[in-house]
Amino acid sequence: MSDTASDVARPSPLREFWFYFRENRGAVIGLWIFGVFAFLALFGPWIAPHDATAQFRDATLQPPFWQEGGNWTFPLGTDPLGRDMLSRLIVGARFSFFVGVVVVSIAASGGILMGLVAGFAPKWVDTIIMRIMDVILAFPSLLLALVLVAILGPSLTNAMIAIAIVLQPHYVRLTRASVLSELQKDYVTSAKVVGAGLPRLMFVTVLPNCLAPIIVQAALSFSTAILDAAALGFLGMGAQPPTPEWGTMLAEAREFILRAWWVVTLPGLAILVTVLAINLMGDGLRDALDPKLKRS
Amino acid sequence: MLNYVLIRLLTFVPTFVGVTLISFGFIRLLPGDPIIVMAGERGLTDERYAELEAQFGFDRPIFVQFWEYLTGVLQGDLGNSFVTKRPVWDEFFALFPATLELSICAMFFAVVLGLPAGVIAAVNRGKFYDRALMSTALIGYSMPIFWWALLLIIVFSGNLQWTPVSGRIDLIYYFPDPTGFMLIDSLRSGQSGAFTSAVRHLVLPTIVLGTIPLAVIARQTRSAMLEVLGEDYIRTARAKGLTSGRINGVHALRNALIPVITVIGLSVGTLLAGAILTETIFSWPGIGKWMVDSIFRRDYPVVQGGLLLIAVAVMIVNLTVDMLYGVINPKIRKR
Numbered sequence: 001m002s003d004t005a006s007d008v009a010r011p012s013p014l015r016e017f018w019f020y021f022r023e024n025r026g027a028v029i030g031l032w033i034f035g036v037f038a039f040l041a042l043f044g045p046w047i048a049p050h051d052a053t054a055q056f057r058d059a060t061l062q063p064p065f066w067q068e069g070g071n072w073t074f075p076l077g078t079d080p081l082g083r084d085m086l087s088r089l090i091v092g093a094r095f096s097f098f099v100g101v102v103v104v105s106i107a108a109s110g111g112i113l114m115g116l117v118a119g120f121a122p123k124w125v126d127t128i129i130m131r132i133m134d135v136i137l138a139f140p141s142l143l144l145a146l147v148l149v150a151i152l153g154p155s156l157t158n159a160m161i162a163i164a165i166v167l168q169p170h171y172v173r174l175t176r177a178s179v180l181s182e183l184q185k186d187y188v189t190s191a192k193v194v195g196a197g198l199p200r201l202m203f204v205t206v207l208p209n210c211l212a213p214i215i216v217q218a219a220l221s222f223s224t225a226i227l228d229a230a231a232l233g234f235l236g237m238g239a240q241p242p243t244p245e246w247g248t249m250l251a252e253a254r255e256f257i258l259r260a261w262w263v264v265t266l267p268g269l270a271i272l273v274t275v276l277a278i279n280l281m282g283d284g285l286r287d288a289l290d291p292k293l294k295r296s
Numbered sequence: 297m298l299n300y301v302l303i304r305l306l307t308f309v310p311t312f313v314g315v316t317l318i319s320f321g322f323i324r325l326l327p328g329d330p331i332i333v334m335a336g337e338r339g340l341t342d343e344r345y346a347e348l349e350a351q352f353g354f355d356r357p358i359f360v361q362f363w364e365y366l367t368g369v370l371q372g373d374l375g376n377s378f379v380t381k382r383p384v385w386d387e388f389f390a391l392f393p394a395t396l397e398l399s400i401c402a403m404f405f406a407v408v409l410g411l412p413a414g415v416i417a418a419v420n421r422g423k424f425y426d427r428a429l430m431s432t433a434l435i436g437y438s439m440p441i442f443w444w445a446l447l448l449i450i451v452f453s454g455n456l457q458w459t460p461v462s463g464r465i466d467l468i469y470y471f472p473d474p475t476g477f478m479l480i481d482s483l484r485s486g487q488s489g490a491f492t493s494a495v496r497h498l499v500l501p502t503i504v505l506g507t508i509p510l511a512v513i514a515r516q517t518r519s520a521m522l523e524v525l526g527e528d529y530i531r532t533a534r535a536k537g538l539t540s541g542r543i544n545g546v547h548a549l550r551n552a553l554i555p556v557i558t559v560i561g562l563s564v565g566t567l568l569a570g571a572i573l574t575e576t577i578f579s580w581p582g583i584g585k586w587m588v589d590s591i592f593r594r595d596y597p598v599v600q601g602g603l604l605l606i607a608v609a610v611m612i613v614n615l616t617v618d619m620l621y622g623v624i625n626p627k628i629r630k631r
Contacts, residue, residue, distance in 0.1 A: 140565045
């Protein structure tokens with residue numbers, strides 16, 4: 001009796017999530033592309049046909065294989081220093097992935113913590129935290145990141161720290177808003193009545209119920225982080241040459257823009273495809289996690 | 297309404313002080329001795345050092361320094377550029393019209409294309425046009441705009457030779473610029489070809505800068521329209537026998553515009569951030585390029601002052617949007 005009851009009971013949250021996520025074809029495609037991207041990020045150096053920084057001086061600016069003058073030794077051509085484009089693009093995946101993971105981890109953990117504190121703490125603490133976030137949000141994000149990097153010194157690590165600081169307020173606001181609406185609900189009151197302590201209320205009772213919008217935000221800021229890091233690299237304030245970071249590669253290739261289209265087109269295409277895949281996934285996540293939009 | 301405006305104005309003050317604090321702290325957080333950094337000189341003698349210390353006010357307590365900085369800012373004193381020796385305030389307002397002109401054109405481009413795109417997508421929900429438009433919008437939203445700029449340069453300036461690569465106008469034209477807006481000044485100058493030249497210079501930067509706002513506006517318009525189209529009063533309008541053009545254009549779009557206007561207002565920050573990249577690539581003599589150049593030239597008073605002025609500009613725009621929002625949406629004001 002009880003067995004049959006549990007058979008028809010609600011499916012596990014993960015399975016329910018997958019059921020809704022799968023309905024969005026774009027999101028599934030995005031997930032596949034992201035999978036390839038993550039795979040390249042992890043195993044890139046072993047897959048790449050050449051060393052990403054090795055210079056083949058007798059094969060500079062060689063076009064891709066389908067154009068005249070190209071060959072299969074360098075399938076996507078070479079850059080002005082004779083480095084293999086394909087290898088650089090594959091190894092470059094690692095930097096963008098790393099940027100996304102680190103930035104989202106720092107921004108989300110800090111932001112969630114501050115958002116929880118702002119939601120639970122007395123009014124004056126809340127006001128102080130939110131005013132500080134307003135101040136950060138008053139600056140255009142890329143500008144603030146640029147200035148922070150100018151203070152810290154140009155490097156990929158500092159670019160990541162700067163982008164994390166700039167993205168943090170979004171998590172704070174989102175978490176605080178969810179916490180405030182959850183605090184009104186009966187299950188929180190009953191947990192209080194039963195005598196749950198503050199840490200338990202914050203992290204065990206309330207936080208799991210606030211996670212859905214935060215997960216969506218994490219996906220979206222993963223792509224923002226990649227774009228901003230590439231933009232900083234492009235401006236010369238992110239990863240430094242010869243690092244095969246996609247934005248830095250674009251900056252190095254700028255002067256050859258009219259002579260060798262592939263050195264400019266391919267790194268940008270890599271950024272676009274990655275960011276697009278993550279945004280597609282983010283849209284799918286939102287549809288699957290947000291009960292209000294679920295059946296629309 | 298008055299209460300709403302007053303409360304909103306009051307929250308402006310602490311944010312402004314905070315923004316000032318950040319730009320004040322900027323020079324003091326730089327690695328190295330701020331006086332040597334500010335002076336931009338090496339091997340200072342002790343007397344010169346003390347003189348500079350007194351000149352910049354570093355010998356006084358930090359609170360006094362901040363107070364003086366704040367009062368200076370409120371009187372429009374942001375210090376002088378190391379490179380040009382001109383006041384930062386003057387430089388900012390000399391270059392600001394260029395950025396403003398580009399931003400207005402980009403926003404116009406984004407709204408004119410984004411609103412209809414969103415409406416068409418919502419009305420044809422799930423059909424071909426919806427999918428095509430929304431896929432394009434998502435690509436636009438994911439676009440690294442610095443790369444997009446380079447692609448457009450390759451195609452339109454390189455291969456087709458339709459547009460120039462950089463600047464605001466061809467160098468053969470010279471005329472006074474009372475407004476700072478090249479489109480207006482070139483028309484007023486009466487020189488033949490000047491206006492066309494200004495437009496040709498403006499096209500690519502406008503497209504590049506407008507792409508992300510365009511995508512955001514299209515997506516937001518679609519979702520706002522979808523929400524509104526499900527309301528009862530739309531059904532009533534249909535039942536009354538109104539044409540679909542009137543229902544979509546008047547009844548639905550007007551109510552869908554409320555969230556869209558917020559998004560348009562919030563895009564101003566995005567525009568200024570985008571202007572940094574766009575202006576750098578197209579050598580557009582505006583605020584964005586000025587800031588990047590100053591960071592590379594280590595012209596710290598400019599970076600400090602520019603940072604503050606840009607933040608204040610964004611805050612004023614956000615404040616205006618909030619006020620407008622209160623005017624459009626009576627629900628907000630009552631709270």
